[in-house]
Amino acid sequence: MYSRGDRIMLVRWATSEDLPQWYALASEVSPVFRRPADMGSDAEFTSYAMSKVGKYEALVALDYRSRGALGFIGFSRTHNRISWLAVSESHRRRGVGQQLLKTALRQLEHGRPVTVETFPSGYQPGAPARALYLKFGFVETEHDLVGPHGAAICRMTAGLSSAGRGGSFHYRYPEFIEASQPQSCPACNQELQPDDQTTIEENDAVWIVGEYPGQGRLFGKIYVMPKKHAFHFEDMPAAEATCFMREVQRAGKALRRVTGAEKINYEMHSNTGAHLHIHLFPRYLNDDFPSAPIDYRLTTPAPYESYEEYLWFIDELRKELNSNG
Structure with missing residues (x-):
C-alpha cells in the first residue's frame, strides 16, 4: 500500500x-x-x-x-x-x-x-x-x-483494466451509500435473492443463508443477516445486537456440528451489501489457509462433490437448527 x-x-x-x-x-x-x-x-x-x-x-x-x-x-x-x-x-x-x-x-x-x-x-x-x-x-x-x-x-x-474490481464501496460508493438506507436496501425491500444463495432459515430476527459454490472453497460457508436494517454495528441498539449475536451463536453451534469443523471464523463485513451481516467460515485441518486469512474470492472448485451434496448440507443444517431452536 x-x-x-x-x-x-x-x-x-x-x-x-x-x-x-x-x-x-x-x-x-x-x-x-x-x-x-x-x-x-x-x-x-x-x-x-x-x-x-x-x-x-x-x-x-x-x-x-x-x-x-x-x-x-x-x-x-x-x-x-x-x-x-x-x-x-x-x-x-x-x-x-x-x-x-x-x-x-x-x-x-x-x-x-x-x-x-x-x-x-x-x-x-x-x-x-x-x-x-x-x-x-x-x-x-x-x-x-x-x-x-x-x-x-x-x-x-x-485505459485502465477492470480486472479484479469487485462490488465493494471502494468502486461504487454512491450506490453503496444509497443502499445503506432502509428504503433503498435490497434485503429490506425483499428483492430477489441471488441464484447462488439459499435461505436455510428465516425467523423473526434473522435470515440464515447458504451459498453455492461457497466463498473460500470452505464446505458449509454461510452468513447470518438481521431482519432489522443495520449499517454500522456500533450503532446497533444493545438489545438488537444481543438478539442478533444470539442467533449467530446458534447458527455457529449448529454449523460446527453438521460440518465437523475444528473452528468457525466469524467475519462482519457489509462492504458490498450495505445491510450488516456476519459470514461464518468453517475451518478445517486441511483447508487452504493455514496461518493465513481466508481468501473469500476463491470459490472454485466447489467444496462439495456435487450440487446435491450442497443441498444435503442445507437440509442437515436446517434439521440441526430446528432441533436446537
Missing part, C-alpha cells in the same frame, strides 16, 4: 467541513495552476468544490494525528476524468498524490478511457503532476490545448 518514505495518511471523502482547507490549498497552488486570481476565493472554484463534495466526487488526504489536510482530488464520474489534484508544498514527495489518485481512479469506470487535463511537457512546476499521471498509465493524447484561463494544457488518457 505504501512505499518506504511514504507518509501514512487517512484518505476519505471530503465534506463541507473540509472546504476551508481546500480553499486554502487552492490559494497556495494558484501560481502553479497559472490562475490570474486567487483560486481559493474565486467563485467558480468554490462552487466547483462544493459541488464535488455533494456528489462524493472529492477526496482529501489527512494527517491522522492533526487531521490537517495534505491534499485534495476532484473527479467526475459522468465524464470519467480527474478534474483537480493538488498536494500542499510541505507534504509533497511522500506519496500523498499517489494515494489520492489511486483512490479516485477506483471510483471511475474502467471500461472506457479516463482523462485528465494537466500541465504540458516542459512546464517545470507541473512536472510532478505529469510524472504521477505517467506512473498510473496515462499518456498524452492531445497537446497545444488552451485551458479556461488561457494557459497551455494537454490532455492525458489512460
